[in-house]
Amino acid sequence: MDTESARLFASALAIGLGALGPGLGLGMIGSKAMEALGRNPEARDAIFVPLILGLAFTEAIGIYALVVALIIKFV
Amino acid sequence: MSKRRKVLVWAVGISVVIVALSLLRLPTVVLPAIVIRAEVVLDLFGFGITNTLLATWLTMLLLVLGSWAITRRMKQVPGRLQGLLEMVIETVYNLIEGVAGRKWARQFAPIVMTIFFFLITSNLLGLTPLFGSWGILEPAEGAHTQGAEAVKWLNDAETFGLWVRAEKLEEGAAHEELYILAPMFRSAATDLNTTIALALVSVMMTQYFGVKALGPTYFGKFIAVGGIKRAFTRKRVGCMGRIGALGMGLIDIFVGVLETISEFSKIISFSFRLFGNIFAGEVLLGVMAFLIPYLISIPFFGLEVFVGVVQALVFMMLTVAFFVIAVSGHGSEEHAEEH
Numbered sequence: 001m002d003t004e005s006a007r008l009f010a011s012a013l014a015i016g017l018g019a020l021g022p023g024l025g026l027g028m029i030g031s032k033a034m035e036a037l038g039r040n041p042e043a044r045d046a047i048f049v050p051l052i053l054g055l056a057f058t059e060a061i062g063i064y065a066l067v068v069a070l071i072i073k074f075v
Numbered sequence: 076m077s078k079r080r081k082v083l084v085w086a087v088g089i090s091v092v093i094v095a096l097s098l099l100r101l102p103t104v105v106l107p108a109i110v111i112r113a114e115v116v117l118d119l120f121g122f123g124i125t126n127t128l129l130a131t132w133l134t135m136l137l138l139v140l141g142s143w144a145i146t147r148r149m150k151q152v153p154g155r156l157q158g159l160l161e162m163v164i165e166t167v168y169n170l171i172e173g174v175a176g177r178k179w180a181r182q183f184a185p186i187v188m189t190i191f192f193f194l195i196t197s198n199l200l201g202l203t204p205l206f207g208s209w210g211i212l213e214p215a216e217g218a219h220t221q222g223a224e225a226v227k228w229l230n231d232a233e234t235f236g237l238w239v240r241a242e243k244l245e246e247g248a249a250h251e252e253l254y255i256l257a258p259m260f261r262s263a264a265t266d267l268n269t270t271i272a273l274a275l276v277s278v279m280m281t282q283y284f285g286v287k288a289l290g291p292t293y294f295g296k297f298i299a300v301g302g303i304k305r306a307f308t309r310k311r312v313g314c315m316g317r318i319g320a321l322g323m324g325l326i327d328i329f330v331g332v333l334e335t336i337s338e339f340s341k342i343i344s345f346s347f348r349l350f351g352n353i354f355a356g357e358v359l360l361g362v363m364a365f366l367i368p369y370l371i372s373i374p375f376f377g378l379e380v381f382v383g384v385v386q387a388l389v390f391m392m393l394t395v396a397f398f399v400i401a402v403s404g405h406g407s408e409e410h411a412e413e414h
Binding site: 049053056057064066070071 | 111170354385389393
């Protein structure tokens with residue numbers, strides 16, 4: 001395998017595998033938030049900020065993978 | 076009803092004109108070069124001005140002029156623009172107050188709302204049509220051509236134009252003829268320098284508010300020698316009690332080191348989150364628009380508008396959350412993290 005195709009594989013694997021974990025995590029956060037909303041719809045405002053923060057922290061990991069993939073591809 | 080119909084007619088008309096123009100192929104629009112480093116497009120007294128810096132200046136100009144124009148003649152009963160701005164500010168302020176409490180919200184709001192408005196303006200500005208689609212053609216060099224559409228310049232002398240009139244080259248064309256498009260403006264957050272600067276501001280202000288609230292004891296969080304000191308100075312404890320306290324003190328020191336590291340990792344996570352989201356959005360839009368033209372990229376455009384707003388909100392809310400953790404002392408830390 002020459003360097004160019006190795007780079008393509010590497011960037012595809014970096015984002016593909018790197019998106020797995022954050023995807024699962026985001027799904028868990030979302031499902032728990034929906035569950036909480038279903039149990040107590042009045043808690044909407046109280047849930048919103050922690051939900052956004054949790055999503056941001058989890059999503060950041062996926063973004064790291066994305067940045068690594070972009071660096072492999074374009075730098 | 077008739078007003079809505081009018082808007083619909085205009086929207087359909089404009090779309091038809093755009094599609095017709097693009098079918099005529101008068102201006103050939105090329106995919107701008109996808110490079111992570113911001114391109115230098117101007118030369119100001121020896122300083123290279125990058126396209127992201129130009130976009131930052133444009134954002135600042137818009138914010139300053141916009142706020143001046145809207146607040147110039149403030150009225151008790153607000154007009155449309157003033158009303159809109161008041162509504163946005165009130166909503167965001169309430170969000171901050173919900174996390175930080177009444178006392179601190181007044182102090183946090185100026186800095187974090189500046190970050191919010193800067194980011195939301197720059198992110199949405201980057202999505203404005205014609206913002207990043209024109210620029211300077213640069214000679215392509217080696218690895219620089221990667222991911223970009225190399226084009227041949229068709230006009231004679233100019234290297235500057237609203238649309239690039241150019242022709243895609245076949246593979247294996249003469250190397251001197253290859254050009255790539257470096258856009259004149261590029262969304263500010265697609266430059267890691269911008270996002271690192273904002274992250275540094277956020278983390279520095281966290282330390283500032285921590286010291287302001289707790290005084291020098293704030294740094295006890297990072298250099299936690301209090302536990303060890305207590306182990307030696309406490310009276311009326313046996314040898315085993317002293318050893319136990321010493322062990323707890325060592326754990327405290329280790330936790331302090333972790334706190335220090337987490338302070339630095341905040342810079343990284345802040346800057347890469349924003350950079351990654353916005354840069355990936357630009358790449359996604361570009362690639363989608365050139366992969367399947369015209370209609371397929373519209374849902375992605377909506378997604379990117381959403382992402383731009385959410386990222387501005389997330390940057391602001393995380394900053395507020397870190398401020399709150401910093402100003403609440405060691406004892407009430409668990410309470411602060413509940414928010």
